[in-house]
Structure formats: C-alpha cells, structure tokens
Amino acid sequence: MVTTLVAALFLPLLAGCGNCNPSAGTILPGTLIAFAGHGYSEDVDVIELESMTILATITGAGGYRMVLSRDGNTLYSTGGDSLVYVSDARTYTLITAFDPSTAFSGIGSDELEAIAINPAGTRVYVFDESGDTAIFVIDTASNTAIAAMALPLDEPENAVVSPDGAFVFVCDNSVIAKISTASLAIVATVPVGSDAHGIAINSAGTRVYAKSSDGGIDAFDAATLALVTNIPASNDGYYLDIRPGSTRLYAVNESFTLSVITTSTNSLIADVTLSLSSARGVFAAPGGSPVVVATSSGLVKLDAATFAELGSMSGRYQSIVIR
Secondary structure: OHHHHHHHHHHHHHHHOOOOOOOHHHOOOOOOEEEEEOOOOEEEEEEEOOOOEEEEEEEEEEOOEEEEOOOOOEEEEEOOOOOEEEEEOOOOEEEEEEOHHHHOOOOOOOOEEEEEEOOOOOEEEEEEOOOOOEEEEEEOOOOEEEEEEEOOOOOOOEEEEOOOOOEEEEEOEEEEEEEEOOOOOEEEEEEEEEEEOOEEEOOOOOEEEEEOOOOOEEEEEOOOOOEEEEEOOOOOOOEEEOOOOOOEEEEEOOOOEEEEEEOOOOEEEEEEEOOOOOEEEEEEOOOOOOEEEEEOOEEEEEOOOOOOEEEEEEOOOOEEEEO
C-alpha cells in the first residue's frame, strides 16, 4: 500500500520533467534550475543542471543581465534596450516588460543593463548606460518603477547591493560608484581597471571587488572605497560572483580561465582552465556547488571542491543565475 501511494505521488512528477515548459509541479524539490540568458532582448533558457537539459525557453525575456527574487519565484532581467523584463520563474513565462522611464519626466532609458536586487527582495535597481545615464528603482510587489535619478556615470555594467540594503555599488566601465539607496545620490567613487564589467561584495558587506588597473582583482573597503589589497590572478575579473553567505569569489573573463579567490584572506585559491572561452557570467548554485560559467559558445559546469568540469552544453549565453 505504501509503495503504491509513493508511486502515485511521484511518478507523475518524474514523467513530466521530460516535457517542454514544465510547471513547478513537474520539478522535484531540490532540483537545481539555471536561467541562462541569450542577451540583448532575446530569450532565457531554463536548464536542469544535473543533466544540463533545456526544459523550457522564456521567449523575449531579455537575459542580458538577470537577478532572481529572494523566493526564487520571479526573474528580473534587462536586454540592452529600454525595458525591464519580469518573468515567472516557476511557470517559465514572461509576466510583463515595461519602460521604467515613462513615469519620470526628463529621464530616459535607452539601454538598460546593470541590475541588482536588495537582500530583502523588495527593490530591484536598474541602470541605463546610454545617453543620460540613470538609476531606476523597481518595487517588486507591484513590478513598477517608483523612483529614478539621472547620474553622472559613463557606462554602468553590473551592480550589487550591500547586505544591509543601504548602498548600491555599480561598476561603471573604469570606476566603481557607491550610491545611497535612500537618496539615489553617488556618495563615493574609485578608479578601477579599464573596461571593468564585474563587481561583487562580500557577505559581511565590508569589501567590494572589481578588476584592477594593475592586473588581477582589487579589494576595496566598502565604507570608504579605499584600496585594501590587490589579489594576483590570471583572470582580471571581467565578471564576478560571490553568493550570499559564501567566502568564495569567482572571476571570469574572455580567456579560458576561472579564478577562485577566498574572501576571508583575499587570496587566490586556484586558476582553473575551462574548456570554453569568452565567458560572460559566472554563478555558484545554492549550497556552493556546482559553479556554472556562461560563455558565448555554451555553459561549463564545475565542481566547487575539485574544480573538475562536470559537464557542458553549447549555446550563446550572456548571463546565468541559479535557483
């Protein structure tokens, strides 16, 4: 009787995983799902990480830069155009796409790229990098823009929010700008390496990381933006990732290398050679492993303990997040 009941409950779930556009009910608890964006107003592939299988595609969902809501139910993305894209991360469907500038006179949104979400999951911050650069604040309860500010920036590429939610740090090509989430004003800046795209903040909120002008990765004091140390690495950190609660910083660029750094000592753990080059993003799964690198020719999955490649798949990807 028990065996029959278990089969009746779980076999339909297992059977449904092979179908396109599976709903949340067809994914077993604990299954790692990656959202891999093609970028520039294209599509987002939904990938089951164990088998590296595409389960569904969210058509027209942006995917140039992406963040997940804290409950993992909603995907927010930009596509290098004027729109913010909001998708249901359980049914894999586009909910809405809107221009956040329409609510504000004199502030445009020509090319939205950098995007970040606060730890509370209540606010998403989006940056326009073309024309009159600006920051837009999205309320996640209503999925509407509730504030905006024109900023004297050049080309905001990626952004992170401090653990206390008080500041947004944005990598602006060759400068880090620290922005108050209360006033939306820039409170400090510091030069970084030319064409720096990636930025990360440690779990304590005390250190900010970006590409160094001297090679490798620079660690800055988050309070003052004073340089703390340079971390020599073969990878200069075109894209960076630190998961909340983790002491691992992952850095990738357009080479074949993934650099792994411990934020507890700001030292290099390993430079890992990848089978694919031209990386566009890196993301560690909840729990720390696996680590997935998105490249212009596919995805590479690695074990976080051994750095061994666990699998790969082809595709043109610009960004990656994992639930």
